[in-house]
Amino acid sequence: MRAVGIILAGGNNHRMKELSNKRAIAAMPIAGSYRSIDFALSNMTNSGVQKVAVLTQYNARSLNEHLSSSKWWNFGRKQGGMFVFTPTITKENSFWYQGTADAIYQNLDFLKRCHEPYVIIASGDGVYKLDYNKVLEYHIQKKADITVVCKELPSTEDVTRFGVLKMNEDCRIEEFEEKPMVSNSNIVSTGIYVIRRRQLIELVERCAQEDRYDFVKDILIRYKNLKRIYGYKMQDYWSNIAAVDSYYRTNMDFLKPEVRNYFFHQYPDIYSKVDDLPPAKYNPGSEVRNSLVSAGCIINGTVENSILFKKVFVGENCVIKNSIILNDVYLGDNTHIENCIVESRDTIRANSYHVGEDDIKIVIEKNERYVL
Known part of the structure; x- marks a missing residue:
C-alpha cells in the first residue's frame, strides 16, 4: 500500500451528552465487543496500510489503554506500525490541538519522515468497512488533489451535523458546507480523505501560518474551487456515532441479521483488543x-x-x-x-x-x- 494512515481520534461532541464525560468518542463501545476506533484501524490493516498515526486528545485515558498494544490490529511489526500521538508541549508550541488541521500540523514530523506518496485520513467515530485501495485507485484515476469519501443518506436522516456536499456528473465537488442549518442535499462527507503527502504538508503548513486550524473549513471548503476535489461514493453500510440517538441506532443495527452477517461473518474482519473472559x-x-x-x-x-x-x-x-x-x-x-x-x-x-x-x-x- 502506497499510503500512510492518520486517524483523528481526539474530538469531543456535546451531542453525546454524558456518554463522553469519561471517554473519547473514538473509544465508545460498539456491538458488544468493539470500540469505535476498531473499525478505522481494521480497515487500515485490511487495506495493507503498514504505518498508522492515531491522534488522541480529549479524555484519552481509556482510548490509550485500548491502543496499548498494536498487535490486535496486526501493527506489531518491525517496519511501520501504529503510533499514538497526544498533544505535546514543545519549545515552539504549548497548545492543545486547536482543530483537525492543527493536530496534523503538530505531528508534521511524522509525515515528513514517511516515504509513502499518499495519506489516508480517517475519523475514529465511523462504523463501516472500506477498502482504501479502491479509494486510492479512484483518486489516481481522477487525478484529484483531494478525494472525499461520501455517503448518500436517506431523505429522512438529519444531515445538519455533517459536512454536506454537491457533486457534478464527473463527481467533482462543487459545493461543500459544514453542518448547515438547512440542506437540500443528502450526500455527506464520511470524514475519510485521500491526499498526496507532500501536498498535505504544504496545505497544513500554510494553514498554520494563517492561524487556521480546521481541515474541513480551512482546506476542503476554502480550496474547493482551486483544487481538484472529488467525491468517492460509498455504497455499503456506514454510520457515524457522534450523537446519542445515532450511537443508539448504530448499536441496534447489529440486532439485524444482515448487519451482523456483514460485519461478523464476511471478509475482511473487524479486529479488537481481546479480553480473557468466560462465555456468557x-x-x-x-x-x-x-x-x-x-x-x-x-x-x-x-x-x-x-x-x-x-x-x-x-x-x-x-x-x-x-x-x-x-x-x-x-x-x-x-x-x-x-x-x-x-x-x-x-x-x-x-x-x-x-x-x-x-x-x-x-x-x-x-x-x-x-x-x-
Whole structure:
C-alpha cells in the first residue's frame, strides 16, 4: 500500500451528552465487543496500510489503554506500525490541538519522515468497512488533489451535523458546507480523505501560518474551487456515532441479521483488543430474545432487543428491553430498564425503574462500587 494512515481520534461532541464525560468518542463501545476506533484501524490493516498515526486528545485515558498494544490490529511489526500521538508541549508550541488541521500540523514530523506518496485520513467515530485501495485507485484515476469519501443518506436522516456536499456528473465537488442549518442535499462527507503527502504538508503548513486550524473549513471548503476535489461514493453500510440517538441506532443495527452477517461473518474482519473472559452464563429462569450478549455476562432475568457488553450481571426478575448496557454493569433484582443506555461500571440498585419515554434515557448511577 502506497499510503500512510492518520486517524483523528481526539474530538469531543456535546451531542453525546454524558456518554463522553469519561471517554473519547473514538473509544465508545460498539456491538458488544468493539470500540469505535476498531473499525478505522481494521480497515487500515485490511487495506495493507503498514504505518498508522492515531491522534488522541480529549479524555484519552481509556482510548490509550485500548491502543496499548498494536498487535490486535496486526501493527506489531518491525517496519511501520501504529503510533499514538497526544498533544505535546514543545519549545515552539504549548497548545492543545486547536482543530483537525492543527493536530496534523503538530505531528508534521511524522509525515515528513514517511516515504509513502499518499495519506489516508480517517475519523475514529465511523462504523463501516472500506477498502482504501479502491479509494486510492479512484483518486489516481481522477487525478484529484483531494478525494472525499461520501455517503448518500436517506431523505429522512438529519444531515445538519455533517459536512454536506454537491457533486457534478464527473463527481467533482462543487459545493461543500459544514453542518448547515438547512440542506437540500443528502450526500455527506464520511470524514475519510485521500491526499498526496507532500501536498498535505504544504496545505497544513500554510494553514498554520494563517492561524487556521480546521481541515474541513480551512482546506476542503476554502480550496474547493482551486483544487481538484472529488467525491468517492460509498455504497455499503456506514454510520457515524457522534450523537446519542445515532450511537443508539448504530448499536441496534447489529440486532439485524444482515448487519451482523456483514460485519461478523464476511471478509475482511473487524479486529479488537481481546479480553480473557468466560462465555456468557444463562441461569435457570433467564430468557433472552433477539439480543447480543457478550462474554463475561451472567443473566438471571429477561433480556429483549438489547445489547449487553462485557461483564454485565442481570439480577433476578430483571426486565431489559430495547436498551444498551455498557461494560461491567451490575443490575440489582427486580430492575426494569427500557429504552435506555446504562453507563459502564454502574451499580443499579434493586427495584429500580428506568424508562426512556420520548427519547433515549442515559442512566448514570453515581455510586462507588470500587473502594480503595
